[in-house]
Amino acid sequence: xxxxxxxxxxxxxxxxxxxxxxxxxxxxxxxxxxxxxxxxxxxxxxxxxxxxxxxxxxxxxxxxxxxxxxxxxxxxxxxxxxxxxxxxxxx
Amino acid sequence: xxxxxxxxxxxxxxxxxxxxxxxxxxxxxxxxxxxxxxxxxxxxxxxxxxxxxxxxxxxxxxxxxxxxxxxxxxxxxxxxxxxxxxxxxxxxxxxxxxxxxxxxxxxxxxxxxxxxxxxxxxxxxxxxxxxxxxxxxxxxxxxxxxxxxxxxxxxxxxxxxxxxxxxxxxxxxxxxxxxxxxxxxxxxxxxxxxxxxxxxxxxxxxxxxxxxxxxxxxxxxxxxxxxxxxxxxxxxxxxxxxxxxxxxxxxxxxxxxxxxxxxxxxxxxxxxxxxxxxxxxxxxxxxxxxxxxxxxxxxxxxxxxxxxxxxxxxxxxxxxxxxxxxxxxxxxxxxxxxxxxxx
Numbered sequence: 126x127x128x129x130x131x132x133x134x135x136x137x138x139x140x141x142x143x144x145x146x147x148x149x150x151x152x153x154x155x156x157x158x159x160x161x162x163x164x165x166x167x168x169x170x171x172x173x174x175x176x177x178x179x180x181x182x183x184x185x186x187x188x189x190x191x192x193x194x195x196x197x198x199x200x201x202x203x204x205x206x207x208x209x210x211x212x213x214x215x216x
Numbered sequence: 217x218x219x220x221x222x223x224x225x226x227x228x229x230x231x232x233x234x235x236x237x238x239x240x241x242x243x244x245x246x247x248x249x250x251x252x253x254x255x256x257x258x259x260x261x262x263x264x265x266x267x268x269x270x271x272x273x274x275x276x277x278x279x280x281x282x283x284x285x286x287x288x289x290x291x292x293x294x295x296x297x298x299x300x301x302x303x304x305x306x307x308x309x310x311x312x313x314x315x316x317x318x319x320x321x322x323x324x325x326x327x328x329x330x331x332x333x334x335x336x337x338x339x340x341x342x343x344x345x346x347x348x349x350x351x352x353x354x355x356x357x358x359x360x361x362x363x364x365x366x367x368x369x370x371x372x373x374x375x376x377x378x379x380x381x382x383x384x385x386x387x388x389x390x391x392x393x394x395x396x397x398x399x400x401x402x403x404x405x406x407x408x409x410x411x412x413x414x415x416x417x418x419x420x421x422x423x424x425x426x427x428x429x430x431x432x433x434x435x436x437x438x439x440x441x442x443x444x445x446x447x448x449x450x451x452x453x454x455x456x457x458x459x460x461x462x463x464x465x466x467x468x469x470x471x472x473x474x475x476x477x478x479x480x481x482x483x484x485x486x487x488x489x490x491x492x493x494x495x496x497x498x499x500x501x502x503x504x505x506x507x508x509x510x511x512x513x514x515x516x517x518x519x520x521x522x523x524x525x526x527x528x529x530x531x532x533x534x535x536x537x538x539x540x541x542x543x544x545x546x547x548x549x550x551x552x553x554x555x556x557x558x559x
Binding site: 179 | 249251252253254340341342343344345365366367368369370371372373388389390391392393397398399400401404406411437439441444446448450451453454455458459507554558559
């Protein structure tokens, strides 16, 4: 079953202003790869050149920070809620 | 002597009560940044009777602020008032019982510790990462609670930080995004409702802290998209035990010691300021050009980007260095850089 991911406002320029996407993948890393396939360029914003999650982006699976799970190898089961929270600047 | 009956409706609220009100009247709060978030926080805390407010800002009131910066009026634009001064005048009209001190200054590593020193609490009303990471260093170093808040578009975040008791900003966001990659209110816009929501949550957290009710704090990253109807909290949980944080674990205050971040120099006789970065960063000039086209005239070459806005011209290089022509005022130049390139 695909996972629904909500794209946070600061990243929507890279996803043609799409707000939510349904993606297949059994880990966070696979979801990101599939997101990249749909919207080329978005992965570079989430991951660095070595493929690790950038340190100003937080990804949560069911409310748990993936840094404290298995990072990009964190399993995403059916019905999981995946949130991307980037630091933002305005105010 | 303050007339405490002025606050009768707030005293009736069980969460505050008479004792809480007295604590508020004896509290000292510093608000860094008097823009959209800052103005809303100050308005709320001044009315709530926080006894001593210190407000700091480097900017002047402009017409495009009025749509969301609730403390300012058309006359302040006509008078070209510094925001901190306009705030001071308005607070005196709202509540003459409290002390308000306005500081017109660029908050940087040379003055931040002195600015926050007398406060029980610091609230983030800034518009850039640079100042927030600096504030985080200073507040952790001096064990002062501070409340991060940020908003762009209809989206906003807030986190309440109590040094050594909760994760700090760098436990959560270990580095800032490189300059030029994040939307700002001046490139992507912003609406007042998200400002009101984020600033109101920050002000509520402030009242809880000042009245000693730490168990009522939300303990989360609150993130809201009021346009998409997203109201969410991510529990901060145990991040404090799990991150080898440069700031709150290793007490390596890189921003405060100016070993990382931004440096600004006035270029003598050229009516220009140069901004450089100590971090090795790269900017995608093509992407920046696309974002800036809505705000002014952009010229893009293989080597640089030029952006004209009002009387100023910003030249940005791929290593994030920038020369801001049309001023030798460093705070003003840093403000323009934060607004349009985004840090």
